[in-house]
Amino acid sequence: MESQSILIKNVTMPLSSTKRGSVLIENDLILEVGRDGRDHADVVIDGEGKVLIPGLVNTHTHLSMTLFRGIADDLPLGTWLEDYIWPVEAHLDGEHCYAGALLGALEMIRTGTTCCSDMYFFMDEIARALDESGLRGVICHGMIDTGIEEKRKNEIKETQRIIDKCHNTAEGRITVALGPHAPYTCSEELLRWSREKADQEGLQIHMHVSETKDEVQNVLESTQRRPFEYLDSLGLLGDDLLAAHGVWLSNDEISLIKERGVKLSHCPVSNMKLASGISPITELTRCDVCVSLGTDGAASNNNLDLFQEIKTATLLQKINQMDPTVLPARKVLEMATVDGARALGMENQIGTIEVGKKADLILVDMNAPHLTPPGNHMSHLVYSAGGSDVDTVICNGKILMQNKEILALDHVEVLSLAREAADDLLQRR
Numbered sequence: 001m002e003s004q005s006i007l008i009k010n011v012t013m014p015l016s017s018t019k020r021g022s023v024l025i026e027n028d029l030i031l032e033v034g035r036d037g038r039d040h041a042d043v044v045i046d047g048e049g050k051v052l053i054p055g056l057v058n059t060h061t062h063l064s065m066t067l068f069r070g071i072a073d074d075l076p077l078g079t080w081l082e083d084y085i086w087p088v089e090a091h092l093d094g095e096h097c098y099a100g101a102l103l104g105a106l107e108m109i110r111t112g113t114t115c116c117s118d119m120y121f122f123m124d125e126i127a128r129a130l131d132e133s134g135l136r137g138v139i140c141h142g143m144i145d146t147g148i149e150e151k152r153k154n155e156i157k158e159t160q161r162i163i164d165k166c167h168n169t170a171e172g173r174i175t176v177a178l179g180p181h182a183p184y185t186c187s188e189e190l191l192r193w194s195r196e197k198a199d200q201e202g203l204q205i206h207m208h209v210s211e212t213k214d215e216v217q218n219v220l221e222s223t224q225r226r227p228f229e230y231l232d233s234l235g236l237l238g239d240d241l242l243a244a245h246g247v248w249l250s251n252d253e254i255s256l257i258k259e260r261g262v263k264l265s266h267c268p269v270s271n272m273k274l275a276s277g278i279s280p281i282t283e284l285t286r287c288d289v290c291v292s293l294g295t296d297g298a299a300s301n302n303n304l305d306l307f308q309e310i311k312t313a314t315l316l317q318k319i320n321q322m323d324p325t326v327l328p329a330r331k332v333l334e335m336a337t338v339d340g341a342r343a344l345g346m347e348n349q350i351g352t353i354e355v356g357k358k359a360d361l362i363l364v365d366m367n368a369p370h371l372t373p374p375g376n377h378m379s380h381l382v383y384s385a386g387g388s389d390v391d392t393v394i395c396n397g398k399i400l401m402q403n404k405e406i407l408a409l410d411h412v413e414v415l416s417l418a419r420e421a422a423d424d425l426l427q428r429r
Contacts, residue, residue, distance in 0.1 A: 004041075004042040004043055004397075005024065005025060005026050005027075005031075005041040005042045005043070006024075006025040006041055006042065006043045006044075006045065006359070006394065006397070006399065007022060007023075007024050007025075007038060007039070007040070007041035007043070007044045007045065008022060008023045008025075008045045008047050008052060008361070008363070009021075009022040009036050009038075009039065009044065009045070009046060009047060010022070010036060010046055010047050010048045011023070011047025011048075011050060011051070011052045011363070012047070012050070012051045012052070012377055013033075013051070013052045013053070013353055014051055014053065014377040014378050014381070015053050015054065015330075015333060015334075015337065015352070015353065015378075016033065016052075016352070016353040016354075018033050018034060018035075018353075021033070021034050021035045021036050022034065022035070022036045022038060022047075023052065023353060023361070024038065024041065025041075025359040025361075025394070025397050026397070027397050028171070028358055028359055028396045028397035028398075029356060029357065029358060029359055029397065030353065030354060030355055030356065030357050030358075030359050030361075031355065032355065033353055033354065033355055043399065045363070045392065045402070047363060049365065049366055049367045049374075050363045050364060050365050050366060050367075050391055050392075051363070051364050051366060051377050051381065052353065052361055052362070052363055053333070053337065053353075053361070053362060053364065053381070054337040054338065054341075054350065054351050054352055054353060054360060054361060054362075055112065055113065055114025055115060055337075055350065055360035055361055055362050055393065055394070055395060056111075056112050056113045056114065056115075056306040056307075056336045056337060056340070056362065057113070057114070057115045057116070057292065057293075057336065057337060057340025057341055057343070057344065057346075057350070057351065058108065058113045058115070058116040058117070058293070058294055058295055058304065058306055058340070059116075059117045059242060059244075059263075059265040059292040059293065059294045059340050059343045059344060060117060060119075060206075060242075060244040060245075060265035060267055060294025060295070060296055061104065061116045061117065061118045061119075061294060061295055061296070061297065061304065062118065062119060062120045062296065062297035062298075062299075063100060063101040063103075063104030063105070063116070063118050063120065063126055063129070063297075063304075064092070064096065064097040064098075064099075064100030064101050064104070064120050064121075064122075064126065065085075065100065065120070065297030065298050065299045065300075066100045066101075066103040066104045066107065066297075066298040066304075066418065067096060067099070067100040067103070067418065067421055067422040067425055068085065068088060068297070068298065068299035068422075069298045069299060069302050069303075070302060071084065071088070071299065071426070072084035072085060072299060073273075073302075075274075076274065076275065077211070077212050077214075077274045077276060078212075078214065080274065080299075080300070085299060087429060088425060088426070088429055089121070091425060091428035091429070092121060092122065092425065093122070094122040094124075094125040095125070095421065096122075096421045096424070096425050097120065097121060097122040097125045097126060098122070098125035098126070098128055098129050099417045099418050099420070099421035099422075100418060100421060100422075101118075101125065101126040101128075101129035101130065102129040102132070102133065102409065102414045102417060102418065103414055103415070103417075103418035104129075104298070104304055105129055105130060105132075105133035105135055105409065106133070106406065106409050106411065106414045106415075107298075107303065107304045107305075108133075108135060108304050109133065109134075109135065109393050109400050109401050109406060109408060109409070110387060110388075110390065110401065110404075110406065111303075111304065111305040111306065111307065111386075111387025111388070111390055112306065112307065112362040112364070112387055112390035112393060113135075113304065113306050114135060114136055114350075114360040114361075114362065114393060114394075114395040114400075115135065115136040115137065115138075115340070115341075115344070115346070115350060115360060115395075116130075116135065116136075116137050116138075117137070117138040117139075117140075117177070117206055117242065117265070117294070117343075117344055118130075118137055118138070118139050118140070119139075119140050119141075119142045119179045119181075119206055120141075120142055121141065121142060123139045123140065123141045123162045123166065123176075124161075124162060124165050124166055126139055127139055127162075127165075127166040127169065127170070127174050130170065130173070130174055131169065131170040131173070131174060132408075132409065133400070133408050133409055134173075134395050134396065134398050134400045134408040135173070135395055135400070136173045136174070136350070136358075136360060136395055136396065137173065137174050137175075138174075138175050138176070138177050138204065138206070138344050139162070139166060139174060139175075139176055139177070140159075140162075140176060140177040140178055140179030140206050141155070141158050141159045141162050141179050142179045142181045143155035143156075143158075143159060143178075143179055143180050143181055143186060143190060143194075144181045144185045144186065145185075145186060145187050145189075145190050146185060146186075146187070147187045148187075152187060152189060152190050152193075155190065156190075156193060159178060159179070159197075162176055163176045163201070163203070171396060173395075173396055176203065177203055177204040177205060177206045177242075178194045178197055178198055178203050178204070178205045178206070179205075179206050179207065180194045180205065180207045181207060181208060182207055182208040182209065182211075182215065183207075183209060183215075183219050183223075183227045183230055183231060184215055184218045184219055184222075186207075188234060191231070191234050191236055192234055192235070194236070195234065195235050195236050195238075198238075198240055203240070204240045204241075204242060204344065204345055205236065205238075205240060205241045205242065206242045206244070207241070207242075207243060207244065208243075208244045208245055209227050209228060209231065209243040209244065209245065209246060210226075210227045210228065210243075210245060210246050210247055210248045210249060210253075211244070211245035211247055211248075211271075211276050212247070212248070212274075212276045212277070213248055213277065215227070215248075216248045226250055226252075226253055227253075228243075228249070228253040228256055228257060228262075229252070229253065229256065232256055232260065237256065237257075237260035237262050238260055238261060238262070239260070239261030239262070239263070240345065241260075241262045241263065242262075242263045242264075242265055242343055242344070243257075243262055243263070243264050243265070244264075244265040244267065244294060244296075245264075245265070245266075245267055245271065245276070245279065246264045246265075246266070246279050246284075247271055247276050247277040247278065247279045248277060249279070249280055249284075254280065254283060254284060254287060254289070255287075257284070257289055258287045258288070258289050261290075262289070263289075263290045263291075263292065263342065263343040264279075264284065264289060264290070264291045264292070264343075265291075265292050265293070265294040265343060266279050266281055266291050266292065266293055266294065266309075266313060266335070267293075267294045267295065267296040267301075267309070268293075268309060268312045268313045268316050269295065269296075269301050269308060269309055269312050270295070270296035270297075270300040270301050272312070272316070273300055273301065273302075274300055278316060278317075278320050281313065281317050281327065282317050282320075282321050282323075282326045282327060285327065285331065290339055290342045290343055291335055291339060292335055292336070292339045292340040292342070292343035292344075293306060293309045293310065293313060293332075293335050293336045293340065294309070295309055303387075305386065305387035306336055306387070307381075307385055307386050307387045307389075308386065308387070309336070310332050310333065310335075310336050310381075310382055311382060311383060313327065313332050313335065314326075314327040314328070314329070314332045314382060329378045329379050329381070329382040329383070330378055332382055333378065333381060333382060337351050337352070338351035338352050339351075358396055358397075359394055359395075359396065359397040360394065360395050360396065361393075361394045362390055362392065362393050362394070363390070363391045363392035363393075364381065364385060364389050364390055364391060365389055365390075365391040365404075366380065366389075368389060370384050370385075371384055371385060371389065390404075391403060391404055
């Protein structure tokens with residue numbers, strides 16, 4: 001896919017200061033945002049009947065777990081992990097992860113996600129899949145040492161390999177973060193190393209924190225502190241930490257998160273499906289904590305459609321607070337776009353439709369029964385739209401999907417590869 005100029009004209013932009021007009025893209029950047037008038041570019045897209053918003057940002061994924069979709073449903077997290085997921089993961093290899101990540105990338109393109117933050121294994125293969133798809137991603141090897149020194153050394157070695165091989169690759173679309181899995185699966189030594197490495201190389205830290213009651217109790221018993229308090233005692237908390245889930249938080253922890261500038265990735269569908277609990281998003285956003293949205297893996301969701309997360313996130317807070325005014329439409333859309341960019345330290349590059357930012361944009365087709373009448377675009381995007389309404393996807397100035405036709409990947413080939421990989425993996429159990 002060669003660089004080109006793209007003009008999107010006659011389009012409504014509900015999240016932009018320019019509510020209607022055109023956007024001109026040159027190479028990978030937004031060059032102009034303004035009134036219609038210009039009509040020449042290598043590619044001209046008529047946005048009549050569509051809305052243009054920033055590409056969605058999925059801040060917590062495990063892409064290769066698309067291969068596990070549907071194999072372990074209706075189970076508590078501990079049983080789900082220990083009896084089903086971990087035994088299958090023991091047989092994973094790089095080709096499995098590549099196939100699963102390609103499938104995840106295809107699904108994200110179809111549903112309007114242009115950037116993700118992914119934690120898993122064989123991350124160079126995930127990077128290969130993201131590179132081929134044209135998407136943007138922050139990747140990290142999920143480190144688990146359970147207090148065993150040899151494991152810790154191996155996890156550090158693998159993380160360094162991924163940094164050396166993948167950081168700032170694919171025209172800068174792929175960067176690497178540090179991925180200590182969670183406070184209860186990582187030793188104090190590994191957590192301290194993660195902070196030191198992040199400081200030395202300017203890398204983000206991505207980890208699961210306070211997902212379940214059992215996890216909080218586990219950390220309390222072993223450290224005499226709640227998870228965020230324990231991490232703070234090790235120096236882990238900072239504005240470069242992206243904490244996934246953050247369900248079971250005390251008031252003191254919320255204050256600590258705010259004070260340290262920690263970013264959170266809220267995964268409402270996964271948390272609901274595993275009955276992990278309801279994250280106090282209303283309280284967090286009132287404190288101006290940066291909260292973004294993630295799908296988690298397809299084994300616990302079971303899809304990567306961020307539009308479902310958008311609607312679920314706001315409805316869940318409304319019923320939890322018994323207040324229909326909390327987490328209004330605009331705010332939850334921002335969680336999926338500009339707040340997602342902030343969570344990944346990319347707010348100067350993506351997340352809004354502004355001159356000079358990367359051209360990561362999606363067009364949503366509003367010409368559908370469930371999106372009619374067309375008056376309130378913000379409301380429709382949150383409460384009525386789904387990923388299947390995405391018409392066109394542009395990432396880094398490249399058209400990955402247009403008129404709902406995938407251009408970046410071979411749809412049939414990806415599905416075939418994923419089916420073969422899933423069959424092979426499940427036969428090894």
